[in-house]
Amino acid sequence: MVLKSYAKLNLTLNVNKKLKSGLHNIQSIYCLINLYDEISIKKNRNRLSDQVSFTGPFSKDIKKSNNSVKKVLNLMRKNKIIHDYYSVKVNKKIPVYAGFGGGTSNAATLFKYLSKKKLNKKILSEIIKNIGSDFRLFFYNQGYQSSIRKESKLNKKYKLHFLLIFQNIKCSTKEIYSKVKKYTKKNILTPEIFESKNKFIDHLIKSNNDLQSIVEKKHTNISRILLKIREAKGCYLSRITGSGSACYGLFVNEKCSKAALKKLRKEYPKFSISIAKTI
Numbered sequence: 252m253v254l255k256s257y258a259k260l261n262l263t264l265n266v267n268k269k270l271k272s273g274l275h276n277i278q279s280i281y282c283l284i285n286l287y288d289e290i291s292i293k294k295n296r297n298r299l300s301d302q303v304s305f306t307g308p309f310s311k312d313i314k315k316s317n318n319s320v321k322k323v324l325n326l327m328r329k330n331k332i333i334h335d336y337y338s339v340k341v342n343k344k345i346p347v348y349a350g351f352g353g354g355t356s357n358a359a360t361l362f363k364y365l366s367k368k369k370l371n372k373k374i375l376s377e378i379i380k381n382i383g384s385d386f387r388l389f390f391y392n393q394g395y396q397s398s399i400r401k402e403s404k405l406n407k408k409y410k411l412h413f414l415l416i417f418q419n420i421k422c423s424t425k426e427i428y429s430k431v432k433k434y435t436k437k438n439i440l441t442p443e444i445f446e447s448k449n450k451f452i453d454h455l456i457k458s459n460n461d462l463q464s465i466v467e468k469k470h471t472n473i474s475r476i477l478l479k480i481r482e483a484k485g486c487y488l489s490r491i492t493g494s495g496s497a498c499y500g501l502f503v504n505e506k507c508s509k510a511a512l513k514k515l516r517k518e519y520p521k522f523s524i525s526i527a528k529t530i
Contacts, residue, residue: 254290256341256360257283257530258351259388260413260492260499263458265435266428270399274384275428278437279396280405280455281388284413284527288357289342290320292364294335301325301336307343308523309353312421322381323358330374333365346523348421350493352389358382359389385493392530395440406445410529412508413499414480416515417523420470420496427494430465455501456488466495473498479518483511499527 260282267276288307295302303320305313320339327333339361345353362378379386384399393409396402444454467474473496480489480500485507489500502508508526516524 252292252364254292254360254364256288256290256345256353256356257389258286258345258353258356258527259385260284261350261460262455262490262501264460264462264493265438265458266431266461267398267437268434269431274399275431276399277396278398278435280394280440280458281396282393282411282529283389283391285530286345286351286415286525286527288345288353290357290360291340291342292361293338295338298336302338303341304339305341305343307341309343309346310341312347313341313343313354319354319358319382320361323361323378326374326378326381327362327365330371330377332368332374346417346419346497348423349417349497350422350491350495351497352383352385352493355383355385356389359386363390397440406442407451408529409448409451412502412505413527414483414486414502414508414511414515415523415525415527416476416480416498416519418472418476418496418519418521419523420473422466422470422495424494427462427465427469431461433461435461452487452501460490460492462494463491466491470496476519479515480511483507483514486511 262280265278269275301321301324341357345351347353387402388394388396391404393405394402395405444451476498477489480486480498485503487501491498512524512526
């Protein structure tokens with residue numbers, strides 16, 4: 252069996268406050284896109300251990316002995332969700348340390364495939380503690396995270412087109428969040444936002460990613476890349492996803508995103524640049 256493990260884009264990201272646990276309460280409108288890792292999985296016969304391996308363009312930075320795939324399989328066996336051991340091969344096509352949530356997506360994808368029962372809140376809490384607070388986001392193709400413990404499916408799904416740029420800069424989520432000094436007041440999504448695609452896009456344009464200024468200060472070239480994306484024809488906005496360092500532009504249509512791709516590949520031949528869309 253080969254599974255598709257999709258990347259995530261944060262269309263908005265507001266940091267509301269720091270919790271006693273050390274984590275931060277955030278709000279985010281997000282979507283999954285058609286950039287994905289391929290996960291091959293099969294049962295291990297006559298073995299009492301998992302065999303997990305990584306290949307692909309972004310596999311070299313994965314910890315072989317301690318990664319999200321091994322963690323989720325061990326947690327599922329511990330909680331009697333599964334009993335078998337597996338051979339898992341992951342073709343890493345999602346850049347790591349980029350804000351796409353690739354590792355968490357791998358864990359969530361395996362969990363959804365292997366779990367046949369409704370999520371138990373206690374077990375889910377344990378998995379999130381060990382895998383990451385964005386684990387549950389990968390259960391919706393387009394969603395809204397209203398707090399670190401609550402997310403929901405968007406009232407309407409929209410077909411969105413993107414240009415993605417990754418310049419091989421590794422961003423530590425923990426480090427970026429540690430530098431947050433100002434917090435955004437919590438807001439509520441109103442039904443009017445979803446009355447039309449234009450109103451939804453308008454809301455995104457007026458919003459932002461609270462972590463972006465921190466990442467731009469640390470990696471000054473990101474500001475220039477975001478500006479280049481934003482100047483492209485048909486671009487609504489340019490932003491980083493999550494805690495970075497991947498940059499993206501939201502475009503009017505696929506034709507505009509392809510035109511921007513052609514232009515920016517010439518300007519940044521050493522960067523990983525591609526187009527994507529919502530799934």
